Amino acid sequence: MAPTARTATAVVLILLVFLALSTAGAVSGTRWAAPITLCGQNSYWVKTVPDGSGGFYAVWHDIRTGFLNLYATRIDRNGDRCSGWNADGNVVTDAANAQQYPELCYDAATGGIIVAWEEAAMDIYAQRLGPDGTRAWQNPDVPPGDYNGVPLCKASSIQRFPRVVTDGAGGAIVSWEDYRSGSNYDIYAQRIQSNGTVAWTADGVAVCDAASSQDESRIIADGAGGAIITWQDFRSNDNLDIYASRLNSSGARPVGWAEDGNAICTDQSASQGLPNLVSDNAQGAMVVWQSEMGPWSLWATRILQSGVIEGHWPADGLEIVDTMGGQMDDAAEVLGGTGAGGASITLAFRRGSIGSYDVRAQRINADATFPTGWGASGGVVITDASNNQEFPRLATDGADGAFVAWQDSRSGMAVYATRIGPDAAFPAGWAKDGIPVSTGADNQGGPDIVTDAAAGAYVAWADYTLWDVMAQRISNPAPTVASITPQSGTQGTTVNVTDLAGTGFQAGAAVELQKAGQADLAATGVNMLSSTQIACSFNIPAGAATGSWDVHVENADGQGATLDDGFTVNAAPPEVTYPTWYLAEGTTAWGFSTYISVVNPNPSQVTVDLTYMPSGEVNRVQTVLMPARSRATVFPADLLGAKDFSTKVSCREGKTISADRTMMWTGAGSSTPGTHSSIGVNAPAATWYLPEGSSKWGFECWLLIQNPNAAAATCNVTYMIEGEGPVTVPHTVGPNSRATFNMKNDIGEKDASIKVESNRGVIPERSMYRNGRREGHDSIGTTSPATDYYLAEGTTAWGFTTYVLVQNPSGSTSQVNVTYMTPEGPVAHPGNPITMPANSRKTIRVNDFLPNRDFSTRVTGSTGIIAERAMYWDNGTGEACHDSIGMASPHSRFYLPDGESGSGVETWTVVQNPGGAQVTVTLTYLSSDGSAPVTVTDSVPANSRESYSMASVGLSGRRGIMVSATGNVMVERAMYWSNRGAGANTIGGFE
Helix, strand or coil, rough: CCCCCCCCCEEEEECCCCCCCCCCCCCCEECCCCCCCECCCCCCEEEEEEEECCCEEEEEEECCCCCCCCEEEEEEECEECCCCCCCCCCEECCCCCCCEEEEEEEEECCEEEEEEECCCCEEEEEEEECCCCCCCCCCCCCCCCCCCCEECCCCCCCCEEEEEECCCCCEEEEEEEECCCCCCCCCEHHHHECCCCCCCCCCCCEEECCCCCEEEEEEECCCCEEEEEEEEEECCCCCCCEEEEEECCCCCCCCCCCCCCCCCCCCCCEEEEEEEECCCCCEEEEEEEEECCCEEEEEEEEECCCCCCCCCCCCCEEEEECCCEEECCCCCCCCCCCCCCCCCCCCCCCCEEECCCCCCCCCCCCCCCCCCCCCCCEEEEEEECCCCCEEEEEEECCCEEEEEEEEECCCCCCEEEECCCCCCCCCCCCCCEEEEEEECCCCEEEEEEEECCCEEEEEEEEEECCCCCEEEEEEEECEEEEEEEECCCCCCEEEEEEEEEEECCCCCCEEEEECCCCCCCCCEEEEECCEEEEEEEEEECCCCCCCCEEEEECCCCEEEEEEEEEEEEEECCCCCCCCEEEEEECCCCCCCEEEEEECCCCCEEEEEEEEECCCCCCCCCEEEECCCCCEEEEEHHHHHHEEEEEEEEEECCCCCEEEEEEECCCCCCCCCEEEEEECCCCCCCCEEEECEEECCCCCCEEEEEEECCCCCEEEEEEECCCCCCEEEEEEECCCEEEEEEEHHHHHHHCEEEEEEEEEEEEEEEEEEEECCCCEEEEEEECCCCCCEEECCCCEEECCEEEHHHHHEEECEEEEEEEEEECCCCCCCCCCCCCCCCCCEEEEEEEHCCCCCCCCCCEEEEEEEEEEEEEEEEEEECEEEEEEECEEEECCEEEEEECCEECCEEEEEHHHCCCCCCCCEEEEEEEEECCCCCCCEEEEEECCCEEEECCHHHHEEEEEEHHHHEEEEEEEEEEEEEECCCCCEEEEECCC
């Protein structure tokens, strides 16, 4: 770790016992109706571990047979004994002599436990119990059938106080204090394998047998099949010191670990004692001990897997709590945490002082710094209620905080608990001084606590009046549900809930919609924004029952709350399809060629009719049979010859299709052809808007109006002239035909947007040509002014000049803001807000404000507006251009009928994501014969755009394009011919 790194996971949470000052209440509580009795047979000294399935194991000793024996049980989350476990527990050992002081660890390999104990303060034994309560190991030293434990050490004299940890391979490593020398205690250890045989030297290997005594040992697994052990050491004969050692799975010391241990603290000015340790989650350990340097206080350090002290920690450790005087006589209680190189360590001790014992907490990082909110010398008060609070124990809360249980004599002797968060605050529902876990008559004490893996914990204790072993489950307060936004959704859609409001929500909470007689609808993407707010999504099936549904939230601890009738499922509207398209412009005369592209995105074959409406002639029909998921190119000249015409494209089966039209010509003196294209529209309408239009600057501007009706249409064409006022010109279009009107003939040389109002439904387009028709572009109009408009394509780089045209067709002034969505993020137009008078148009030359950038555009008005974009460039053969209307709202699916790559033709699909979250887009390229599509998937960041070249996919020839997105986007397609000597652009059809 670099010396400047200060972001390691918090590692030390310290519980202290201090003088009582005040009391406080709490609102969390116990989960079971009453404490459960684990055993009622003169039982005490209870130890617990989680069972890996949300319950817990407990082991204790009792004297039901007249002398101490060991028993165990397994309890599930409901407080019931698991299958195979008896009332009053299953025998661990009922051998003669006293079997006492059991310790246990969870055996992940079998789902059971391994228990170690001392027999008559002389020998060390161990046994494994399976998850069904059966004993697995026979004693090899006695006749077959004896399951009273496997001897780990039967050396002479006293062996006592075993400690046990898993070896990660179905066995365990056990350490103990050993008096076999006859003069002082040493530390020994043994490994027992999964088959019940010992793996190391008979009677164990010496961890430390240095001169004088070593005792008060503690052990942890090192995460690599071995263990780290710490102890207090009297070898200096002046003061107690702290040492640690490490053994690998073979019982040997790894390189860096000395015989008789590595010094943790050997300060000669004071005694250090009662150490404890916890894994640093990196095969090292955090070690904490008491020291009488100063007055008595708590110190800590971190020893790495290599046996050296981590560089942020001073020699002989760092003082982490000043106890402000007094005498401590309990070993620190420790709790492991999460991240690599860090842990949460809880330490508890008593101090002998005038007054009563209290409990406090402290926390420190792996790099010897204190997290925000921690670090004061006295720690954070857990409880300072009247009389004594002592023997605290710890369990993780799953969120880098801890549950704390302790023995409490504020009123009799009882068991209390609370929860402290990693921020030094009590989470909602918890408070200083805790909640009563058991306040039965007379004496309740000696608590132990383990997590329930569901944001709660189990507390076990001894009733010293009845001599029973008891347990209770504690948890956070139950949640409440107050409201949900939005409050409704439609069949067959996904509803993104932004604010599910309530109280007491916990990480891991599940959210459901519930209705009697219906399957529950589980939320996806549940994100707990805070304890009072959840975001999530509901995928509402097409067949979900309509009407009111209850909203249910259930925390991981099993507590839940319901908002009755909080959400409404609405019936899905009739399926919307787009089987018909109208294309107002089209000609195969005057040197123009025209082709129409159609895409069939459906999984079935369709029949498409193209009805041509030639000017002054009867309609003609051309029919195309299209395979599933395919595209087609149709040439009207094959049927019409040289004609001006409009087109209606329709699917006989009524399914969604999409159609656009491309026109090509070669202007006088041009070396390359010109092109323009446009998507069609789905239906005639009485009112249309077209933002672009110019008969200045050398442009000729044509308004094409298609009338598909059997009667003539009377049209009022209003030109909203930039810098001037509106001018209205009347025109008539014959039945089942189209008419073409020249803007210059109507208003002279002007820049103007156009509004078309008709006495019957019509379809207009506008085409513009320049430089002797060297170049030209074309676009449909729209029927929908809106406060937002989106334009996917746009660039001022690569030799392009881009114009944004904005039309305000309303009768009042509009304040317009323009935002350019660049790959680097959104950029506001420097002229914002733009004041646009009623019935006006505004031209923005983007190059003047945003040079050399690719971008999409969002235009927002205080009243309904329309936006269009035109682009110009010159590849050296003369200026070329293309143009497209924008869209009033993004959509999740687009269909682009035309696309081509190869032989000087390139096609780009431009995707604009105007939303605040990244979306995933899928581009599907469809062939003409319905062969397997080619698919590309990518992500588009929020408020940005991406461009996708057909050539980059390795495709050549013609393809239709489908674009689908996980959110709503805007899509355009740009095509270039003759190495960008000409180009065309259009939006797609959408769903």
